[in-house]
Every structure is written in structure tokens, then in C-alpha cells.
Amino acid sequence: MSGSRDPWLLTPGPLTTSIETKRAMLHDWGSRDDDFIQVNAEVRDRLVELAEGGGDFTCVPVQGSGTFAVEAMVGTLVPRGGKLLVLINGAYGMRIAKICDYMGRAYATYETPEDMPPEVAGIDAMLDADPAITHVALVHCETTSGILNPVEEIAAAVAAKDRRLLVDSMSAFGALPFSLRAVPCDAVAASSNKCFEGVPGMGFVLCRTAALEAAEGNAHSLSLDLHDQWRAMEGNGQWRFTPPTHVIYAFHQALEEHAAEGGVEGRNKRYVENCRILIDGMKALGFEPLLSDNLQAPIIVTFRMPGDPNFEFQGFYDRLKDRGYVIYPGRLTVAESFRIGCIGRLGAEEMRGAVAAVGDVLAEMDVANGSP
Numbered sequence: 001m002s003g004s005r006d007p008w009l010l011t012p013g014p015l016t017t018s019i020e021t022k023r024a025m026l027h028d029w030g031s032r033d034d035d036f037i038q039v040n041a042e043v044r045d046r047l048v049e050l051a052e053g054g055g056d057f058t059c060v061p062v063q064g065s066g067t068f069a070v071e072a073m074v075g076t077l078v079p080r081g082g083k084l085l086v087l088i089n090g091a092y093g094m095r096i097a098k099i100c101d102y103m104g105r106a107y108a109t110y111e112t113p114e115d116m117p118p119e120v121a122g123i124d125a126m127l128d129a130d131p132a133i134t135h136v137a138l139v140h141c142e143t144t145s146g147i148l149n150p151v152e153e154i155a156a157a158v159a160a161k162d163r164r165l166l167v168d169s170m171s172a173f174g175a176l177p178f179s180l181r182a183v184p185c186d187a188v189a190a191s192s193n194k195c196f197e198g199v200p201g202m203g204f205v206l207c208r209t210a211a212l213e214a215a216e217g218n219a220h221s222l223s224l225d226l227h228d229q230w231r232a233m234e235g236n237g238q239w240r241f242t243p244p245t246h247v248i249y250a251f252h253q254a255l256e257e258h259a260a261e262g263g264v265e266g267r268n269k270r271y272v273e274n275c276r277i278l279i280d281g282m283k284a285l286g287f288e289p290l291l292s293d294n295l296q297a298p299i300i301v302t303f304r305m306p307g308d309p310n311f312e313f314q315g316f317y318d319r320l321k322d323r324g325y326v327i328y329p330g331r332l333t334v335a336e337s338f339r340i341g342c343i344g345r346l347g348a349e350e351m352r353g354a355v356a357a358v359g360d361v362l363a364e365m366d367v368a369n370g371s372p
């Protein structure tokens with residue numbers, strides 16, 4: 001580690017947070033405290049506003065990591081007799097199918113390679129062939145590769161076939177434009193962590209209120225029942241079970257910083273610049289990104305593993321960590337790879353620092369360049 005500061009987290013999460021966000025947690029609050037109830041309500045309202053969901057949508061928060069929110073979304077909104085078509089091009093799409101396995105929900109999958117978005121023609125064909133399918137699940141940015149899936153286009157196609165869409169926008173919401181007016185869907189799941197730069201510990205689902213009202217009794221799990229969570233919270237402003245109070249205060253502070261940066265547009269601009277600096281710098285060192293620019297979301301970048309015989313990932317990782325930069329292993333099936341994230345409280349200086357550190361480490365490992 002460089003000096004005594006925490007390392008920069010160039011990962012899919014948990015991520016680097018601001019000092020103010022960390023500081024917002026230095027108190028204790030009771031779950032029935034008026035101040036807490038107010039802050040909780042503000043966080044929920046702001047998230048709906050950010051996605052232009054006012055009037056038709058409500059935000060239902062849930063304790064746990066992002067997967068808890070995705071599982072709650074699927075379990076609450078897909079009726080027990082329904083069937084979910086899961087669009088898969090990475091590990092998070094796979095996880096939704098696995099969630100269905102656990103819950104015993106019927107599902108079908110439409111799988112494309114990790115470097116290829118799902119195609120509307122293929123989705124159309126599956127929906128035409130299987131009238132039992134009631135819902136479709138899509139991962140907005142598939143963090144496994146960093147690929148941007150065309151959410152607007154797919155949402156329109158699903159709506160045209162009269163099916164309901166559920167979106168996992170965990171690693172995109174807050175930094176990639178998402179308007180519930182332009183994207184017809186019943187629910188979007190995301191978390192306090194990732195692009196909002198809050199601390200991990202809670203997820204939330206923006207739900208179409210009419211869909212949530214109709215979802216009573218669907219859930220397979222008490223703690224992940226969004227309908228029940230929503231009814232209780234609408235009733236007295238409180239969470240049903242112990243709320244992650246500190247996480248919510250940190251999230252509230254993180255949302256203030258998000259607004260001060262210019263909201264989704266401002267955050268997007270910083271991440272796009274981070275991503276540009278990273279890709280340009282890594283290419284100059286010989287590394288090859290998996291995705292072409294048109295498929296790359298400014299969230300996390302997958303690089304192919306260098307071919308130089310002196311390159312060894314664990315050593316590379318450790319040396320970068322010693323210099324204060326934490327990267328992430330790849331999880332691809334199509335190619336050996338590793339990932340470097342562009343999200344969290346990081347800017348141009350940190351991205352340039354990371355690229356410089358990669359260059360130094362290559363030299364130290366006697367690796368001529370990063371080409372695969």
C-alpha cells in the first residue's frame with residue numbers, strides 16, 4: 001500500500017467511497033427515529049426521480065448485497081405460475097437463472113457469447129415460440145465483461161410482445177442514462193454501492209406500483225418479499241426488520257455528492273473519461289481490451305491476459321496492490337482475462353496512476369508488453 005491511505009479499488013465493487021460518505025456513518029440511529037425515517041424516505045424518492053419514474057414507480061429497498069435485490073425482484077414480480085426468459089451473456093445473467101432454480105420458478109434462457117449482446121430477433125423468436133413466458137430478465141451492463149446491453153431496444157421488443165421486463169442495472173444505474181419513461185419495464189434493481197459510490201449493504205428495486213400491487217403472495221421468501229416490504233414501509237415509514245441505518249445515511253450523503261456532480265450526466269462524464277484514460281493507456285502498453293468501443297460500458301474493462309511467458313497474474317495483482325491499486329480477476333469463458341474498473345470515487349489522476357503502475361509492474365516482471 002502506498003503510505004497509509006486505503007488502496008484504490010478498481011473493481012466491480014465494493015468501491016472507493018468519499019471521506020464524507022464514510023464520515024456520514026459515525027453515529028447511531030434508532031430504526032424508529034424520525035430523522036432516520038425522513039432520510040430513508042428521501043433516499044427512496046430521489047432514486048425514483050433519478051430514473052424519471054415519478055407517479056408510476058416506487059423504490060423498495062432491501063437489506064443485503066445487490067443479489068438480494070435481484071432475487072427479491074424475481075421472486076416478488078414473477079408469479080409462481082409465471083415463466084421468466086433470462087437473457088444471458090455473463091455471470092450475472094447466469095445468476096438470475098440460478099435464482100429461478102432455487103425458487104422453483106419456470107424459466108428459459110437465451111444465451112449469447114460474453115462479447116455479444118442479445119439480439120432482438122432472437123428474443124422475438126423465443127417469445128413467439130413460448131407463450132408461457134410472462135417475463136424477461138436483462139442485465140443492463142454485464143459486469144462480467146463490461147458489455148453494455150441495449151436496454152431500450154430490448155425493452156421495446158419485450159413490450160411489443162406484451163411481456164414484462166425486469167432489469168438488473170446494478171453496475172449501470174446512476175451512471176448510464178436510464179429513463180423509466182423511455183424504457184418500458186416493471187422493475188429495475190440496483191444497489192447503494194457501485195455507481196452511487198455508497199457503502200455496500202443494501203439493494204433497491206424500482207417497481208412499477210401497479211405490478212407490485214398485483215404481486216401480493218408471489219414471493220417465496222419472507223425477507224425478500226418486496227410487496228410486504230413496501231406495504232410496511234408505506235404504512236409507517238419503517239423497515240420491517242433491522243434497517244442498515246449506517247448504510248442508508250452513507251447512501252444519502254453519496255446521493256448528495258451524485259447530485260453535486262451533475263447527477264447521472266456528471267457521473268457518466270467522469271466514468272467515460274476514466275474509461276478512456278484506462279483503455280488508451282493500457283493499449284499503449286500493448287494490452288488488448290476484449291470489447292470494441294461500441295460495446296464497452298464505461299464501468300469496467302476486460303483485458304486479455306498477456307502472452308509474454310514472464311507474465312503471471314497473481315504476481316501482477318500483488319505488485320499493483322503494493323502500489324495502491326486493486327484490480328480484479330476475469331471470469332470469462334471466452335478468453336483468459338482480468339478486469340480493471342473505472343467506477344467509484346476515482347478520477348483522471350487515479351486512472352493515470354493505475355496505468356503508470358501497470359507499466360512499472362510490467363518492467364519489474366520483465367514483461368516486454370501486454371499483448372495477448
Ligand SMILES: *Cc1c(COP(=O)(O)O)cnc(C)c1O
Nearest residue numbers: 065066067092141143168170171
Ligand atoms: C454487482 C452486481 C450484482 C450484485 O452482486 P453482489 O455481489 O450481490 O452485490 C448483480 N448484477 C450485476 C450486473 C452486478 O454488477
